[in-house]
Amino acid sequence: MTQHVSDVMTSALVTVEPQASVTAVARMMRDENIGAVLVTDGEHLRGLVSDRDLVVRALAEGGDPNDMTVAGACSEDLVTVGPDDDLTLAVEVMREHSVRRVPVVDEEQHPVGIVSLGDLAIERDSESALGDISAARSNQ
Numbered sequence: 001m002t003q004h005v006s007d008v009m010t011s012a013l014v015t016v017e018p019q020a021s022v023t024a025v026a027r028m029m030r031d032e033n034i035g036a037v038l039v040t041d042g043e044h045l046r047g048l049v050s051d052r053d054l055v056v057r058a059l060a061e062g063g064d065p066n067d068m069t070v071a072g073a074c075s076e077d078l079v080t081v082g083p084d085d086d087l088t089l090a091v092e093v094m095r096e097h098s099v100r101r102v103p104v105v106d107e108e109q110h111p112v113g114i115v116s117l118g119d120l121a122i123e124r125d126s127e128s129a130l131g132d133i134s135a136a137r138s139n140q
Helices: 022-032 051-061 087-097 117-124 129-135
Strands: 036-041 044-050 101-105 111-116
Touching (some): 022 036, 022 051, 036 111, 044 101, 087 101, 087 117, 111 117
Antiparallel strands (some): 101 111
16 A cells, blocks of 8 residues: 555644744754754745754854854755655655655645654654654653
8 A cells, every 4th residue: 555755744843934043943843852843934945954953054163053043054955755745755765865854845845744764664664773763752
């Protein structure tokens, strides 16, 4: 039976505008227990910022994280999938582009979800180490 991206994606999106501070986004990630936030400009998907992006592209550069905006830390060269795409396509996109998370967009390219490597591991092989870790409760 064919599975679609919509079957495993997270549809409860957390988004920020590009002007949001790195500190504010880090707090959102902590409070929502997530590792990535979509960066939007109105309804337009502009980028994705992960916890790793915040460390490597913002904090490691120095400066005050309250003054740094997420626009400088987010990945803007995005690959996306649609909610009706076959789950296999999401796997192929992640492999080809070496990414752990892929935004899910509708026909108008508006964000409707995000699918992560952890989501796929839980669905495809819940007994794997990654599937087991991804399904575990947060240690916060």
